[in-house]
Amino acid sequence: MVAVPNVLLNNGVEIPQLGFGVFQIDPSETADAVSKAFEIGYRHIDTAQMYGNEKGVGQAFAKSGLDRSEVFITSKLNNNQLGHDAALTAFDKTLADLGLEKVDLFLIHWPLPTKRDFVETWKAFEEIYRDGRARSIGVSNFQPHHLRRLHEETTIPPAVNQIEVHPYLTQEELRAFDDEHGIATEAWSPIAQGKVLDDPTIVAIAKEHGKTPAQVVLRWHIQHGSIVFPKSVTESRMKENFEIFDFELPVSDMGSISALNKDERTGPDPDVFDYIPA
Numbered sequence: 001m002v003a004v005p006n007v008l009l010n011n012g013v014e015i016p017q018l019g020f021g022v023f024q025i026d027p028s029e030t031a032d033a034v035s036k037a038f039e040i041g042y043r044h045i046d047t048a049q050m051y052g053n054e055k056g057v058g059q060a061f062a063k064s065g066l067d068r069s070e071v072f073i074t075s076k077l078n079n080n081q082l083g084h085d086a087a088l089t090a091f092d093k094t095l096a097d098l099g100l101e102k103v104d105l106f107l108i109h110w111p112l113p114t115k116r117d118f119v120e121t122w123k124a125f126e127e128i129y130r131d132g133r134a135r136s137i138g139v140s141n142f143q144p145h146h147l148r149r150l151h152e153e154t155t156i157p158p159a160v161n162q163i164e165v166h167p168y169l170t171q172e173e174l175r176a177f178d179d180e181h182g183i184a185t186e187a188w189s190p191i192a193q194g195k196v197l198d199d200p201t202i203v204a205i206a207k208e209h210g211k212t213p214a215q216v217v218l219r220w221h222i223q224h225g226s227i228v229f230p231k232s233v234t235e236s237r238m239k240e241n242f243e244i245f246d247f248e249l250p251v252s253d254m255g256s257i258s259a260l261n262k263d264e265r266t267g268p269d270p271d272v273f274d275y276i277p278a
Ligand code: NDP
Pocket: 020, 021, 022, 023, 024, 046, 047, 109, 140, 141, 162, 163, 187, 188, 189, 190, 191, 192, 193, 194, 197, 214, 215, 229, 230, 231, 232, 233, 234, 237, 238, 240, 241, 267
């Protein structure tokens, strides 16, 4: 089986650079999908309270026969659980739903521009980290101004920033900001939910390497040093997305893919998105 490289986080924890995302997988189908992912070799699962499928992830792990130390599990705080006490209570539920004593990574899902209490929430995350119930803590959809505020007002720096990145939204400045501050970038919607796969430049590069467009795009992320977790409920695609460590894109192909950037989001803009579920 191909070895997935690890990325070393700023607190010494290692995270597999390729994982499996479960956004939009129906809760009733999640355990099966994650079990398949484990069989293929994925050892890193990205879920969230908002996805409603943490229990399925926990069930798949419980029956996998894998040792806890072999699997890296991330979850994220729901937007309606911000604030110190709410975050602690919601985190307890995440552990119960996953059936775990600790998660490997816990993230603030969105900064929420009008609510703006992510600093207070982060202080709860620091407590969770200090008492060992999250091996690492991080943020998602944070812009530099959010990260600066955390830096000024809190103690523990985020280990990761999970942001939307793909060839149509390359996020060069934000990735550079993360790098400069020792924060690992995780790229969500790494294939833009499929929207970049028909791009003629990507199709041509894929043909040249005898790979698929999805493999080429995922490889482009890997060579940037980003952490990715493509989602698929299709077993052949899950396998395809895992087979990206047996080829290398030359600098010219890396540049051609990056040049496709049009700052086009498939998901919401973190400076505007203020969705709080009931
Ligand atoms: P992806 O970019 O991973 O794309 C998923 C879509 O592409 C699905 O429709 C899937 O179809 C299809 N697909 C997957 N592999 C292939 C392939 N090899 N060839 C063709 N089509 C393919 O999008 P996601 O939005 O799901 O992002 C991945 C993960 O990132 C999420 O699951 C979640 O963990 C995380 N995320 C985090 C967010 C955040 O705010 N922090 C926001 C959004 C995502 P099918 O399943 O039918 O096979």
